[in-house]
Amino acid sequence: DRYGFKKSNQYISKAEYDAWNTNYTQYIERRRKKWYALMRAYGLMTDDPIRFPPKSEKVKRYVRKGIPPEWRGAAWFWYAGGPGRLARMQGVYWELVRRCEKPEDEGGLNDADREHIERDLHRTFPDNISFKPDPPTTPLSSPESSPESWPDPPDPPILNSLRRVLRAFALHNPQIGYCQSLNFIAGLLLLFLKSDEEKAFILLDVITSVHLPGTHARVLEANVDIGVLMDLLREHLPAVWNRIDDGDPADLNPAPGKRGAPGLGPAQPRLPTVSLATTPWFMSLFIGTLPIESTLRVWDSLFYEGSKTLFRVSLAIFKLGEPSIRAIEDPMEVFQVVQTLPRKMLDVNMLMEACWKRKGFGSVNQELIDERR
């Protein structure tokens, strides 16, 4: 596709993709024109811009309708407060990169994180053209040699960048170190930041400290987000909640504003089984859950509006899936539906509409999320 990913997969056929893409390509073109006009109105350059219009209702609307693909990374960085953070953390990234080379007892990276990063590098977007190693170069030049004798192709440059960013981040935030799913997040950041490692590092820091605090920590708190989501689900989509609820809902609701016990001892409130399908929604920020274009649109708003985006998108997924969920009795089948549902949600405009409709989840604002976490 336009980002180097495969168009079709187990969940979306090539025909479905093409049918959607024809209209969506025109849609991107229309939005692009609007963005150009907006940028010009603010006297901003449109050729590889790094500055974007100040936040306003209008700009928020524009972002919700999608940032032009070629500006995405820069706009994410801008609206997430990247430039300010970068100014405060001048040189930090490259210093970390240098320190990573040292042994652990001299302030370098520990072997476990190093090894875990290495293990996942080649497992990050293996189907994306930028992450694939170049095919062995011109086999014709050496007709005698057999395929087995060709050396392993070198890693593509973006994998080397990914390695450095993940290592530097692990060193920078020892509470997290390296957590699986960060490979996907950092990989997608690099893809859209034209492999600017320092900016990818800054945004990774924003995501893990501002948007998803604790979620990736060594003592995993991913279930805090899920607990909040289940709360919201019960309030906003009671029919869906009733179908998935297989635990004691009373357990689920610790006193507002309080985090559950860290970790997941037996004292942890019981979440309905189906909620476990949503772990990657938060940890991977919908990568691998939603089709790539839908994921990118979520990220557009995430960096502009904050983590409430994740909760509202999640609710929208359940809302759109409500008919299929309610059609099923068997709780394990419901799990499969919830697991599979978002992977087919190619029509991101419909998803976003459900997500942002004021009548729908308008009350799910950032203050509410922060309080319930």
Added chain:
Amino acid sequence: MAESTGTPTPRPSSSVKLVLLGEAAVGKSSLVMRFVNNDFQENKEPTIGAAFLTQKCNLPNRTIKFEIWDTAGQERFASLAPMYYRNAQAALVVYDITKPQSLTKAQHWVAELQRQASPGIVIALVGNKADLASPGSFPAPGDDADGVEANADAEQDESDARKVPTREAKAYAEEEGLLFYETSAKTGQYVAEVFTAIAHAIPESSLKGPRGVGGQTNLGRDDGARVNLAGPRETGPKEGCAC
């Protein structure tokens, strides 16, 4: 909940909750992908949280529907594992035959399951990536009833990436009363056999129709449940898991 599907089936059908545990990147998801879709993907993406899949397995006198929980391998996800192995009737604990460390991790999982999971849970220890061993050290199908006896003492050779001798893992499995297989999700070797063996090993008494909600909670403390390496006694070529 539906007491039974109501549709007359030739064989009684029952659900078995099965959980996969093991270190990251040993091939848990790949084993499931081979078993469920008969497919393999190089550099499979790491699993975040867990994935849920189902697959049927036909035995001569009954049909088993596996409800498979494929968990994330990284250490920090281990705190989530009890939610997945709670009420599980079977567990597949996977290690990578080229990574001794992963067998140690597998042994930890076995110990935790024996301590915390349902009594009578059927545990299979599975050494994956057997295709990376030199041909001599990986028994071909039909060499032996349970597929691991032959060549257990094969000499290491240089092209052999195997670091965990079959003998060592097998001895451990015997001691703990686990099913034991060496598999390759890549070639498909012995993948279906693992699931078939587990299906055979589940005691009849713990099978309760299509499903007890949330898994069966009334598993008897059935000592016969931990089957030994004698393994599937009657695994014929006709039956077996769809694969």
